[in-house]
Amino acid sequence: MTETRRRLRHPVRVAFVIGDYPEEEFRRREAAALAYASPEVEIGIIRTPASPFVHGLTPAEVQLAAPAFIAAFRQAELEGYDAVVPLGTLDLGVDGGRSVVDIPVIAPTEAMLHMASFLGDRFGALVYHDDLIPLLQAIVRRYGMERKVVAWRASGFDLPDLSANLAAMTENFVEGARRLVRDSGCDVILAMGVTQCPVLLDPAWVEREVGVPVVEGIGAPLRLAAMLAGLHLRHSRVRWRRSRAFERSAP
Template identity: 35%
Template sequence: MRIVVTNCNTTQEMTEEIVRGARAAAGPGTAVTGLTPSWGPESAEGWLDSYLSAAAVLDALRTYHGPPYDAVVMAGFGEHGREGVRELVDVPVVDITEAAAHLACLLGRRYGVVTTLDRSRGQIEDSLETAGVARNCVAVAGTGLGVLDLAADPGRTEAAFLAAAERVRDAGAEVLVLGCAGMTGLQRVVGEKLGVPVVDGVGAAVKLAESLVALGLTTSRAGSYRKPLAKRRAWGPAPGRP
């Protein structure tokens, strides 16, 4: 099967890193295709970025011309767009935010999230809430590092993660979630140091997407996620706008 993994930002290097994480998690028969939006923010940090990203990711999928795919994984922790993609495509859609939370719930009674900037906490809380998996989340904590800072200095990233993880554990978390697609790969080393399971949303979403495909399940068209109605839509400003 083929899974398209959408990055929420325009940074190609990050798409590649996410694809590496996705492939590490994917089963033998699964091909992973990364999709970088051609427009949007270079990193999604805050609500404005997130809404811009949501439209750009929808546009990227809408205009995708690659090989057919069986599922979409949306890599952008706490970012918007999930429900729109469910309307748009006919295959299962799994967002890394909800995916990590679903698996975390199976591993402990309470979980927590460690993310990048504090400003992202609200979006993550809202995303977990509307996905229906916030009940067992005890805390979302920020490391103070921006998305594009994560890769710059791995030692600093790890230290900042461990410090924030401490606060999340004090709040009662028995399982941790990596709160940014750009943290993919960090789970093993911090998990060992912390002595608790650490869930990476990219890997989690790949496995959930494979699971849905294998079971022949896809998004319900009854109710919320009907197909978009046919109508006029302009996907971006008219050319020539200054």
């Protein structure tokens, strides 16, 4: 057993990539991420110009954001971070990023699904708006976890409108979670939209209100990223071959 192979990193440095938000909205997301730092886990913030902070989000905006997030992952690696996580349950740039950098790139929705699997069997997902359900269902399907997400509900507001409608969103979110538990037999709630929770709502408070675990997309991927990096685990180069095009290009 060698020192270099078995010694865990301390502290682990995890970068959190935040897109282009209005300054107040950016600070909310920054604070939510930094709240998961600890003596063992250092969290740093990297900004990128792309953002899903638009009305009527479609797959087009998601695809267009990927290059900026991949560039941010490269920046994180160059700055010496041990792992990187993008903001948001759209898992922006993750699949491509894993072929570009040699540090773990952790997808928030993927992390939530696997973490929830340790806590229950029937997941209920809460999104911002009904129009987003097909987009997020496709992401869940990509990870082969569709059978575990048994029901979906929405809090009723588009992303840019959530902060201005906090009281109504809170009521809708909690009632939606209760209905998922009561009507659909869900035993874990997935906050499929980080602005709802944990940016605006405390997941521990929501859990007390609804009576089942609440898994959200900032704490779950950040702590999972730290664990993988601390154990010196990396993405498989059989699954994610190294990109030659990115090796030739400057960051």
